[in-house]
Amino acid sequence: MRCNVVAVGTELLLGQIVDTNSSYIGEQLAAIGIASHLQLKVGDNLERIVDACATALQDADAIIMCGGLGPTHDDLTREAIASLMGVDLVHDDEIARVIEEMFAMRQRRMAANNLRQALVPRGASVIPQTRGTAPGLICPVGNKVIYAVPGVPHEMHDMLARAILPDLLQRSGASAVIASRVLRTWGESESALNERLDDVISELDAVGNPTLAFLASGWEGIKVRLTAKSDTSETAHQLLDTWEQRVRGEINDIVFGVDADTMESVVLDLLRTHGWTLGVAESVTGGLIGGRITNVAGSSEVFRGGVISYASDIKFDVLGVEHGPVVSERAAMQMAQGARRVTGADVGLAVTGVAGPDEQDGQRVGTLCIGVALPDGTSHATTSVLPGLRDQMRQFSVITALDFLRRHLLTL
Amino acid sequence: MRCNVVAVGTELLLGQIVDTNSSYIGEQLAAIGIASHLQLKVGDNLERIVDACATALQDADAIIMCGGLGPTHDDLTREAIASLMGVDLVHDDEIARVIEEMFAMRQRRMAANNLRQALVPRGASVIPQTRGTAPGLICPVGNKVIYAVPGVPHEMHDMLARAILPDLLQRSGASAVIASRVLRTWGESESALNERLDDVISELDAVGNPTLAFLASGWEGIKVRLTAKSDTSETAHQLLDTWEQRVRGEINDIVFGVDADTMESVVLDLLRTHGWTLGVAESVTGGLIGGRITNVAGSSEVFRGGVISYASDIKFDVLGVEHGPVVSERAAMQMAQGARRVTGADVGLAVTGVAGPDEQDGQRVGTLCIGVALPDGTSHATTSVLPGLRDQMRQFSVITALDFLRRHLLTL
Numbered sequence: 001m002r003c004n005v006v007a008v009g010t011e012l013l014l015g016q017i018v019d020t021n022s023s024y025i026g027e028q029l030a031a032i033g034i035a036s037h038l039q040l041k042v043g044d045n046l047e048r049i050v051d052a053c054a055t056a057l058q059d060a061d062a063i064i065m066c067g068g069l070g071p072t073h074d075d076l077t078r079e080a081i082a083s084l085m086g087v088d089l090v091h092d093d094e095i096a097r098v099i100e101e102m103f104a105m106r107q108r109r110m111a112a113n114n115l116r117q118a119l120v121p122r123g124a125s126v127i128p129q130t131r132g133t134a135p136g137l138i139c140p141v142g143n144k145v146i147y148a149v150p151g152v153p154h155e156m157h158d159m160l161a162r163a164i165l166p167d168l169l170q171r172s173g174a175s176a177v178i179a180s181r182v183l184r185t186w187g188e189s190e191s192a193l194n195e196r197l198d199d200v201i202s203e204l205d206a207v208g209n210p211t212l213a214f215l216a217s218g219w220e221g222i223k224v225r226l227t228a229k230s231d232t233s234e235t236a237h238q239l240l241d242t243w244e245q246r247v248r249g250e251i252n253d254i255v256f257g258v259d260a261d262t263m264e265s266v267v268l269d270l271l272r273t274h275g276w277t278l279g280v281a282e283s284v285t286g287g288l289i290g291g292r293i294t295n296v297a298g299s300s301e302v303f304r305g306g307v308i309s310y311a312s313d314i315k316f317d318v319l320g321v322e323h324g325p326v327v328s329e330r331a332a333m334q335m336a337q338g339a340r341r342v343t344g345a346d347v348g349l350a351v352t353g354v355a356g357p358d359e360q361d362g363q364r365v366g367t368l369c370i371g372v373a374l375p376d377g378t379s380h381a382t383t384s385v386l387p388g389l390r391d392q393m394r395q396f397s398v399i400t401a402l403d404f405l406r407r408h409l410l411t412l
Numbered sequence: 413m414r415c416n417v418v419a420v421g422t423e424l425l426l427g428q429i430v431d432t433n434s435s436y437i438g439e440q441l442a443a444i445g446i447a448s449h450l451q452l453k454v455g456d457n458l459e460r461i462v463d464a465c466a467t468a469l470q471d472a473d474a475i476i477m478c479g480g481l482g483p484t485h486d487d488l489t490r491e492a493i494a495s496l497m498g499v500d501l502v503h504d505d506e507i508a509r510v511i512e513e514m515f516a517m518r519q520r521r522m523a524a525n526n527l528r529q530a531l532v533p534r535g536a537s538v539i540p541q542t543r544g545t546a547p548g549l550i551c552p553v554g555n556k557v558i559y560a561v562p563g564v565p566h567e568m569h570d571m572l573a574r575a576i577l578p579d580l581l582q583r584s585g586a587s588a589v590i591a592s593r594v595l596r597t598w599g600e601s602e603s604a605l606n607e608r609l610d611d612v613i614s615e616l617d618a619v620g621n622p623t624l625a626f627l628a629s630g631w632e633g634i635k636v637r638l639t640a641k642s643d644t645s646e647t648a649h650q651l652l653d654t655w656e657q658r659v660r661g662e663i664n665d666i667v668f669g670v671d672a673d674t675m676e677s678v679v680l681d682l683l684r685t686h687g688w689t690l691g692v693a694e695s696v697t698g699g700l701i702g703g704r705i706t707n708v709a710g711s712s713e714v715f716r717g718g719v720i721s722y723a724s725d726i727k728f729d730v731l732g733v734e735h736g737p738v739v740s741e742r743a744a745m746q747m748a749q750g751a752r753r754v755t756g757a758d759v760g761l762a763v764t765g766v767a768g769p770d771e772q773d774g775q776r777v778g779t780l781c782i783g784v785a786l787p788d789g790t791s792h793a794t795t796s797v798l799p800g801l802r803d804q805m806r807q808f809s810v811i812t813a814l815d816f817l818r819r820h821l822l823t824l
Contacts, residue, residue: 012435012438012451013438013448013449013450013451014438014439014442014448015434015435015436015437015438015439015440015442016439016627017435018430018431018432018435019430019431019435020430022427022453023424023427023429023430023431024427025427026424026425026426026427027426027427027428028427030426030427036425036426037425037454037455037457037460038425038452038453038454038460038464039424039425039452039453040450040451040452040453041434041450041451041452042449042450043449045449048449048450052450055467215428216428280699280720282699282702285703285706286699286702286703286705286706286707286711286715287692287694287698287699287700287701287702287703287704287706287718287720288699288700288703289699290694290698290699290703290720290722291697291698291699291700291702291703291806292699293698294697294698294699294722294767294806295698295802295803295806297768297769297802299698299722300722300723303698303722303723304722304723304726305719305720305721305722305723305726306699306719306720307717307718307719307720308692308699308702308717308718308719308720309717310702310706310711310712310715310716310717311712311715311716311717311755311756313756314716314717314754314755314756317756318754318755342726342730343723343726343730344723344725344726344729355706356709357709390707390709391707394703394706394707
């Protein structure tokens with residue numbers, strides 16, 4: 001089974017928008033074992049859209065068209081499909097009714113051309129709207145099929161999961177439910193992770209279901225994604241449970257969360273469990289740790305605030321660090337104690353380091369000292385040397401520091 | 413003149429990497445008036461690469477191939493081009509010498525297959541390497557041309573500017589030098605900007621050179637880019653100077669910088685000019701302002717640090733804010749004074765607001781109060797209501813606050 005992708009829109013060719021849709025579709029297709037050999041971008045020109053689709057359909061069983069379903073005269077996906085199917089466009093009363101209702105609800109006047117979105121190639125079936133006004137389409141062309149979805153990412157994601165992937169699976173004769181689970185990891189390179197999961201990957205290759213993929217996410221760590229196909233949602237999730245345990249058996253020490261978890265949400269949850277509050281003292285990161293923690297809604301229950309001690313004398317005068325080298329484990333621990341005291345928090349987290357371009361206190365660029373101060377009065381510190389240019393080193397510092405705190409909280 | 417794009421790499425189809433290269437190329441081509449009607453992604457398979465290139469070349473004068481120039485067996489761009497040209501691959505001594513030197517310099521062993529990168533389709537000319545080991549190629553095919561560049565973005569950008577765009581311009585019979593200038597703006601929507609520049613755009617449309625484009629960059633504001641073509645670099649820059657003045661005549665009040673300037677670099681430069689240091693007090697942004705300022709290398713000369721006063725009692729106890737509503741201009745000004753005092757800085761900048769999901773102090777989600785405290789002891793404040801969900805509102809807060817400070821510094 002092969003499925004190619006055609007993204008429609010002149011703005012894509014002009015680079016005004018990056019086409020992330022076809023990457024997303026490619027990833028989703030791969031997860032269910034469907035090959036995608038060609039992905040095209042084409043502008044809002046009927047003849048060229050038809051040509052591009054014919055090319056994409058030539059060596060494939062299906063294509064997914066993304067975009068060009070809007071109401072304006074340069075939205076030509078419906079016309080292109082009708083031309084490829086050799087049929088005319090017919091007005092769909094049900095779609096028109098939904099569009100009219102939507103405008104009425106928002107108390108906005110509906111322009112006449114909005115009813116263009118109620119046109120459907122004769123013989124096509126409709127994928128009901130998500131939240132926008134454009135429905136998707138499933139259009140048979142001989143023994144092949146053209147799917148059409150809006151270019152708005154969240155509408156496309158929804159229709160892909162709800163209608164297209166199941167339809168593709170059914171056509172391929174495979175089972176109809178897909179479920180996936182992501183294990184979030186921090187602390188290993190992709191190649192090291194690959195090595196540690198070598199046996200699991202071989203076993204999975206042999207059974208073929210679920211599939212396992214690594215998604216390198218830069219300073220967010222590496223995601224390990226399991227995708228299972230099955231007849232029912234229940235058996236798909238059983239498969240995921242079984243293999244999650246098998247994967248965790250090899251790499252549980254570096255798994256910090258599942259699915260929508262982030263390092264900061266996990267740390268906040270652990271603190272909440274203990275009933276503890278957090279204060280930070282940031283030098284090299286200049287506020288990024290606080291910035292990231294406070295991006296989690298509800299963080300105010302746990303996070304009190306902190307001190308950005310960029311200049312050394314703020315470390316000494318505000319945080320009470322003793323004079324001496326400020327990029328050191330000693331300074332990091334005293335900063336963490338200072339953060340607890342100044343913010344009145346139970347737990348203090350502090351970072352001091354060298355982001356470059358020049359070294360500092362005889363420490364090389366990339367050096368990061370992390371300090372943690374706990375409610376029992378103890379302090380702990382560690383030193384890492386992180387890679388990357390200024391921005392990258394600082395972002396790595398944030399997640400490395402949060403992970404150090406997480407590991408301490410887990411032992412308490 | 414038409415130039416299509418073929419991005420090569422199975423990882424692109426699988427969605428492991430988003431193809432940003434063809435968007436970048438499309439944008440650059442549009443800036444010099446060359447049309448791009450079709451952009452394709454194809455995997456590492458010789459037959460399919462050849463087919464994709466033939467398709468892309470069919471209605472175009474040129475194609476740019478991106479990727480597949482590495483040393484491994486699945487890097488097939490050279491072979492595909494040789495097949496399309498109907499020639500064999502020949503070993504280029506000069507390329508081989510450069511590759512061998514590069515490995516020697518890094519004191520690394522060179523694998524034999526690295527010399528695959530010294531193979532060149534007979535009749536092609538070479539675009540010398542940027543910093544990697546892969547050279548680019550200019551390959552005539554009848555009266556058309558195939559360009560090949562590495563998929564590594566910075567190498568591709570360099571070869572495009574240095575060799576491909578000038579070659580395309582020459583082939584199109586146009587003048588040979590392109591230069592561009594970006595005016596960074598903050599404070600207007602794209603449609604408002606468009607309206608204010610209506611006359612300038614009409615004049616530019618009439619003369620055709622330079623071209624003007626808007627690049628919406630979310631919470632970085634909107635960039636107005638002028639791109640000029642000319643015979644010499646000098647006359648191109650004269651054109652840019654003239655039209656920059658013309659554009660500034662209409663929108664100078666919202667231009668905060670040029671080319672590589674950022675809001676934070678501009679604010680730091682202004683403070684440096686006055687010989688002043690900066691301290692911040694952040695509530696709703698939780699550290700993002702400090703995080704962004706300290707991403708500028710050399711910011712430590714100007715930025716002393718700050719207080720993340722997320723919990724209200726840190727505003728009262730550490731910053732000395734009087735008890736009362738904390739999302740208010742009064743609180744913002746007192747926070748800014750507190751930031752000056754705690755950090756020992758000349759200038760204080762403070763933000764307090766409501767990122768949601770719930771309102772606070774009777775203020776609706778999106779409310780932002782900004783306070784500035786200046787060396788003369790005066791304080792100033794303003795209130796905005798910003799759009800967007802939590803993350804977006806907070807990022808808008810950062811640039812809005814920095815812009816408020818910038819406008820005050822400009823009057824001093």
